[in-house]
Amino acid sequence: MPISRKDLADAGSPEALVKRILKAEPNLSVPVPIQELCVSLGIVKTEDFDTDEFEGGLVTDAKRSEGTIFAKRGGEPRRRFTIAHELGHFLMAHHVPDQPGRFLCKSSDLLRVQAKEGDQRQRREVEANRFAALVLMPPHLLRGAMTAFREPDLQHVLTLARDFAVGKETAARAYVQYHPERIAIIVAGNGRVQRCYRSLSFPTIICGVGSPVPTRSRYQSSSHRPNIAGDIAACSPDLWIDVKRDLRAPALYEQVYLQQNGFAMILLRLEPVPEESTEERKLEEGWRYRFHSGRR
Ligand SMILES: [Zn+2]
Missing domain, CATH: 3.30.450 (Beta-Lactamase)
Incomplete structure (x- = not known):
């Protein structure tokens, strides 16, 4: 894959990142080869995650020189989403993990579509999910x-x-x-x-x-x-x-x-409610009037 991190320049949002990826890789095949993308963008290894507590993880440094993604074993679609989500954390430099150098994501993080206002952790999970959905299903x-x-x-x-x-x-x-x-x-x-x-x-x-x-x-x-x-x-x-x-x-x-x-x-x-004809509306309004006013 010819794409590299340079193609992403200073893109920070999920949308901007995916836009740059698609520009650099205009003939991306379906299903999107997410592992190959990871390799081209600085992920040196993808490993199995043997834990019940977490669905995915990423080990990297603040400068994002390189990264290792961990994904729980399981169905291929789920694993692909986890990998794409972790790639999202890796590419978004403003994502700061709870522990230095280590992102750990639970299955509830991978389902999150909305964040509570002011909750930075939730916000970053929502962004990683948005990135994963966009990169796996390019618009x-x-x-x-x-x-x-x-x-x-x-x-x-x-x-x-x-x-x-x-x-x-x-x-x-x-x-x-x-x-x-x-x-x-x-x-x-x-x-x-x-x-x-x-x-x-x-x-x-x-x-x-x-x-x-x-x-x-x-x-x-x-x-x-x-x-x-x-x-x-x-x-x-x-x-x-x-x-x-x-x-x-x-x-x-x-x-x-x-x-x-x-x-x-x-x-x-x-x-949609079908448009009423004027006559129908008059008739209905008449009934409603009689009903509400108790007249017969
Ligand atoms: Zn996450």
Whole structure:
């Protein structure tokens, strides 16, 4: 690989770094050869991490002359994300580890998408995750892959995960972000909402993290076959979003993908409320007036 640290110049943010990497490596293949990138950018070794406490680690100095990445053994997609995350710490000079010269990252760090205000540690984990997601699923390659997909479908998430060799959740997060429709993906486990990813235009999900998946959700039906994305079907919108009582409810669709480990992804797709004709609106307003005023 021709890329070297010089190509990154003074880029400090995940976005700027990935932009420089893509400029220096315009013909990057998919899945992105993350190990080769590491070698070209100053990582001298990638070793197995034999610990249950941490998912990944990086040993380096403040000047980042070189680095060694540690990644827990496990599935290839997960390991690739860990390596990319540690490479992110290595390339972002403003990331200062808790112990001098040694970054240690837990699995919860590798899932972090938001940081508490003022929490520098959380912020740096969020940045490393953003770098990992961007470098493993470069925006132009992701957009290219997404042009083949039209109607939202969890099957696409599985295809992206396979093609980019990333975890299903990493693929789901990118899918939600890049899909033009109003969609959200809920990660459920042990009957509860674990994480939510939604497009910018998708309303707030009323079932917060930790709360049980609604009993009327398709997730609760026993007919799912594991590892197959189910049918997409309409559900009651008030299961997941706040529906104003005096407004027409939008149509909401659900699709469930159940994994063997008891975890599931639930895709939510919101359809815009169809425009009412003036006559329909007058009729409805008339009813509402009579209803509220108690007249018949
Ligand atoms: Zn980290």
